[in-house]
Amino acid sequence: MSELSEHPDATSHSVRWLGRNSSRSDVGARHQPRCDSAPDEHAAFAERVAAPLRSEERLPPDFEGRLMAAVRTAAPASAAPVPASVDLGAVTPARTRSVVEWCRRPRTIRVSPLAGLAAAAGIAVVASVGTLQMSGHERSAADTRAAAATAAGVAVAPETVHVVRFVLVEPQARHVALVGDFNGWSPDVTPLAASEAGGVWTVSLPLPHGRHEYAFVVDGTRWTADPLVPAVRDEFATESSVVTVGAPSGRRT
Amino acid sequence: MEARSDPELVAAVLAGNSAAFAALVRRYRETYTRFAVRMLGSHADADDVLQSAFLRAYRGLGSCREPERFGAWLSQIVVNECRTFATRRSRRDRRFVDDGVLDDPLAAVSTAHLTDPADAEALREEIERALGRLVPEQREAFILKHVEELSYEEMAEVTGVGVSALKMRVKRACERLRELLEEVHHV
Numbered sequence: 394m395s396e397l398s399e400h401p402d403a404t405s406h407s408v409r410w411l412g413r414n415s416s417r418s419d420v421g422a423r424h425q426p427r428c429d430s431a432p433d434e435h436a437a438f439a440e441r442v443a444a445p446l447r448s449e450e451r452l453p454p455d456f457e458g459r460l461m462a463a464v465r466t467a468a469p470a471s472a473a474p475v476p477a478s479v480d481l482g483a484v485t486p487a488r489t490r491s492v493v494e495w496c497r498r499p500r501t502i503r504v505s506p507l508a509g510l511a512a513a514a515g516i517a518v519v520a521s522v523g524t525l526q527m528s529g530h531e532r533s534a535a536d537t538r539a540a541a542a543t544a545a546g547v548a549v550a551p552e553t554v555h556v557v558r559f560v561l562v563e564p565q566a567r568h569v570a571l572v573g574d575f576n577g578w579s580p581d582v583t584p585l586a587a588s589e590a591g592g593v594w595t596v597s598l599p600l601p602h603g604r605h606e607y608a609f610v611v612d613g614t615r616w617t618a619d620p621l622v623p624a625v626r627d628e629f630a631t632e633s634s635v636v637t638v639g640a641p642s643g644r645r646t
Numbered sequence: 647m648e649a650r651s652d653p654e655l656v657a658a659v660l661a662g663n664s665a666a667f668a669a670l671v672r673r674y675r676e677t678y679t680r681f682a683v684r685m686l687g688s689h690a691d692a693d694d695v696l697q698s699a700f701l702r703a704y705r706g707l708g709s710c711r712e713p714e715r716f717g718a719w720l721s722q723i724v725v726n727e728c729r730t731f732a733t734r735r736s737r738r739d740r741r742f743v744d745d746g747v748l749d750d751p752l753a754a755v756s757t758a759h760l761t762d763p764a765d766a767e768a769l770r771e772e773i774e775r776a777l778g779r780l781v782p783e784q785r786e787a788f789i790l791k792h793v794e795e796l797s798y799e800e801m802a803e804v805t806g807v808g809v810s811a812l813k814m815r816v817k818r819a820c821e822r823l824r825e826l827l828e829e830v831h832h833v
Contacts, residue, residue: 410677410717410721410794410796410800410804411715411717411718411721411796411800411803411804435820435824438820438823438824438828439788439792439820439823440792442773442776442792442823442827443788443792443793445766445769445770445773446684446770446773446774446777446789446792446793447680447793448680448770449676449680450679450680450683450684450689450692451676451679452675452679452689452692452693452696453689453693456675456693456696456697457668457671457672457675459697460671460697460700460701461664461667461668461671463697463701464664464667464668464701464704465664467701467704467705572730574702577702577722577723577726577727578726578727578729578730579726579729579730579806580729580730580733581805581806581807582806610733613783614733614736614781616733616734
């Protein structure tokens with residue numbers, strides 16, 4: 394395995410952000426004082442502050458050993474694409490009874506996606522169904538299945554598509570984002586949309602089969618677990634919520 | 647010995663060779679260590695977050711649709727992990743609690759001998775404390791721009807945030823850092 398473990402960059406001070414690779418001397422050459430959109434004095438200030446922070450930092454020697462031990466016990470990495478499958482269950486909290494009831498009603502749609510077009514068509518259909526559900530319209534799974542089959546052109550072995558709707562009632566919020574293991578816990582990826590009347594924030598998205606941890610970020614700073622389900626503590630001892638996609642009742646814990 | 651490329655290593659991992667993932671870890675970990683330590687202000691936290699980030703990358707490697715751009719894909723995971731951790735901790739007001747300066751970080755800053763060029767370590771520590779006073783979004787933008795020296799276009803790809811917003815975050819970070827440091831220590 395030595396050919397795997399050795400690499401020209403392994404012993405150099407490489408910089409590989411975005412795969413970019415430049416030597417330390419290259420980096421040094423780039424140390425031009427700057428603080429964009431600010432005068433030179435601001436740029437010089439930024440440089441004085443940043444320069445001491447460029448010193449190297451090292452991880453403990455056992456970092457790799459601990460990580461690889463976890464890797465060996467983790468589910469194996471898979472080349473399989475994200476399954477075209479999503480649960481139309483709802484998540485979250487809401488003090489509004491009808492929304493809560495809607496949330497607690499899991500919906501699973503069976504579609505027959507083909508590669509490429511089929512998968513895209515399946516997702517589009519599911520997203521449409523989610524919107525209709527929130528509008529109070531009903532569409533049967535059979536209709537959805539038929540529509541997907543039509544879009545696909547040819548029926549193949551059906552796959553389950555899960556769309557999960559997340560709902561949070563926050564009348565005072567100006568912005569709500571969904572974060573979870575499905576979006577890298579990024580508050581910039583999955584914003585929720587507010588209802589016209591305000592206060593009810595929702596978003597629907599396809600999720601692969603399995604267990605997913607999530608939470609909401611309100612106004613960019615306030616971390617909020619789903620108030621309708623028991624909170625769990627993650628590896629950082631922070632409360633989050635869990636939705637299990639594909640569970641018999643769209644279980645949330 | 648000729649090294650394998652990122653796409654070759656990714657393919658090997660997906661074929662079940664976990665040792666290939668160890669090679670990817672060794673290739674990239676140093677790049678992100680400094681960012682994580684500066685972003686989180688703690689080697690222990692950086693260790694935890696990088697462990698989590700690499701493990702998430704391993705579990706999600708099948709969704710890396712452009713293995714030739716594995717570095718860019720991994721960068722996004724690391725930045726997101728650090729940001730999330732910082733945001734969570736910000737909510738809990740735990741930043742630098744171990745240093746015992748949570749109530750008034752500036753009080754600690756004022757003890758530094760920033761005018762003494764020989765005391766580089768003290769200077770760095772005080773700057774880190776000031777950096778820790780920034781909101782996570784501004785801290786992340788400042789570090790990526792001025793410490794890691796990414797272009798705004800690169801920052802946009804890593805963070806998923808628009809260039810204009812990033813420029814504003816960096817500008818505000820500079821202004822806030824000036825407030826925290828310059829008036830007291832003439833940095």
